[in-house]
Amino acid sequence: MTIDIPFADAFQFDPSPTWTRLREEEPIARVRTLAGAEVWLVTRYADVRMVLADPRFSRAAVVKDGAPRVALAKPLPSSLTTTDPPEHTRLRRLVSGTFAHRGIERTRPWVADLAKTLADDVASAGDGADLRQLFALPLPIAVICHLLGVPYADRERFREWTELGYSMSMAERDRVDEAMVSMQAYIGALVAEKMTYAGEPRDLLDELVRAREEGDRLSEEELIAFGVNLLVAGHETSANQIASCVATLLRFRHLWEQLVADHELVPSAVEELLRYNRFSEVGQLRVALEDVEVEGVVVRAGEGVMAALNSANRDPRVFDDPDAxxxxxxxxxxxxxxxxxxxxxxxxxxxIELQEALLALLRRFPDIRLAKPAEELEWRRVLVSGLAELPVVLG
Ligand code: HEM
Structure with missing residues (x-):
């Protein structure tokens, strides 16, 4: 039987029971996406990992004509997420230095200060403050704008395009393509402006423009795709995870108290919350380049397979007591x-963002509570799972 994905009971705090059923009874299942494509869905940890890492499953094939689609927006070609090695390796090498552990750790004090300032804004708003709007969103937006060299003042515009780009709401279907065109035009104009600048690189987009001028094989299309990809991927998921982490800790308040008592636990708490929180209501799409057998089923060349990260993270074969x-x-x-x-x-x-966000909130608001029961919080109908609101009482 083909199941519609997102499942009918998606977009709420706890994962649909369908995930557990599939993982135990039908580890490779047939699903129909919102865009009308029929693809396979794998739900066990070992299979999810294999599909993500095995070169027989391609990301480049996801942008080919007739390829299955998961969400409403068409993925952007020539980006990190829509190329395979060796093109992918070439592109990734251009930015991997900036995001490598040692280099990026230099931003930690700056992120910590930013989190402290945003916590002040939450304090000024008082009880009922929406932590998503005042804290979870502005933090990663300011960070990625700073790193990339995108004006923070333009955030309202690229937020709207990002929301539409990730939309899983059929009512927004007609506006999705237009939003993607606007986003590319916006980054295109920014890149054009940066091409006229002759000084020392001030940010990552300046560096990429310079790399292109100095003969690295980087087309203008790839440069724009970099900008769009980094701007969108660089804030949407972090914002959702900051809000989800706080919401989970406040939903099970003894966990918040555990962290208030021991800030040293924050790094391992962040890993556990990343495991526990949902990333998406669907899986990460790949297209098979040849016939591949998975859990006794032959996935044919050209067929799509979604690897469900959230389900893998709750697989009892790997994690003891996975729902705790x-x-x-x-x-x-x-x-x-x-x-x-x-x-x-x-x-x-x-x-860094998640750890410093939690530390700033733990220090400033040890008595914070949810302003309404967790089960009543609204979730957004988008590809990357996230709360629509996070009202809190500051204590
Ligand atoms: C908690 C926050 C985040 C989560 C949970 C997350 C999750 C992920 C996942 C699961 C993938 C792999 C997708 C796939 O294989 O199909 C990915 C890729 C990516 N992420 Fe993140 N991400 C987060 C934050 C960020 C940030 C802050 C950036 C900023 C640069 C970023 C940039 C990217 C990029 C560029 C890719 C594509 C990499 C490639 O294809 O080589 N992400 N992310």
Whole structure:
């Protein structure tokens, strides 16, 4: 039987029971996406990891004519997320230095200061403040704008395009393509402006423009795709995860209290919350380049396979008591940043943002509470799972 994905009971706090059923009874299942494509869905940890890392499953094929689509927006070609090695390796090498562990750690004090300032804004707003709007969103937006060299003042515009780009709401279908064109035109204009600048590079887009001028094989299309990809991937997921982390900790308040009592637990708590929180209501799409057998089923060349990260993160074959939040969980090999060549470029930056966000809130608001029960919080109908609101009482 083909199941519609997102599942009918998606977009709420706890994952649909369908994930558990599929993982146990039908580890490779047929699903129909919102865009009307029939693809395979794998839900066990080992299979999810294999699909993400095995070169027989392609990202480049996702932008070919007739390829299955998961969401409403068409993926942007020539970007990190829509190329395979060796093109992918060439592109990734141009930015990997900036996001590597040692380099990106230099931003930590700056991120910590920013989190402190935003916590002041939350304090000024008082009880009922929406932590998503005042804290979770502006933090990663300011960070990625700073790194990339995108004006923070333009955030309202690129937020709207990002929301539409990730939309899983059929009502918005007609506006999605237009938003993607506007986003590319916006980055295109920014890149054109940067091409006229002759001084020392001030940010990553300046560096990429310079690399292109100095003969690196980087087309203008690839340069724009970099800008769009980094701007969007660089804030949407972090913002959602900051809000989800706080919401989970406040939903099970003893966890918040555990962290208030011991800030040293924050790094391992972040890993556990990343494992526990949902990343998406669907899976990461790949297209098979040849016939491949998975769990006794032959996936034919050209067919799509979605690798469900959230389901892998709750697989009892790998994680003891997977539905419990254990802030000190040892050997937490979650797949929230993916695996294989497309492993999240910004993983260390995201960790810094999440850790510093939590530390700032723990210090400033030890008595904070949710302003309404967690089960009543609204979720957005978008590709990357996230709360629509996070109202809090500051205590
Ligand atoms: C908690 C926050 C984040 C989560 C959970 C997350 C998750 C992921 C996942 C699962 C992938 C792999 C997708 C796939 O294989 O199909 C990915 C890729 C990517 N992420 Fe993140 N991400 C986060 C934050 C960031 C940040 C802050 C950046 C900033 C640069 C970023 C940039 C990227 C890029 C550029 C890719 C594509 C990498 C490639 O294809 O080589 N992410 N992310």
């Amino acid at each position: 939040v254990v802030l000190t969980r040892p050997q937490n090999q979650h797949l929230s940043f993916g695996a294989g060549p497309h492993f999240c470029l910004g993983a260390q930056l995201a960790r």
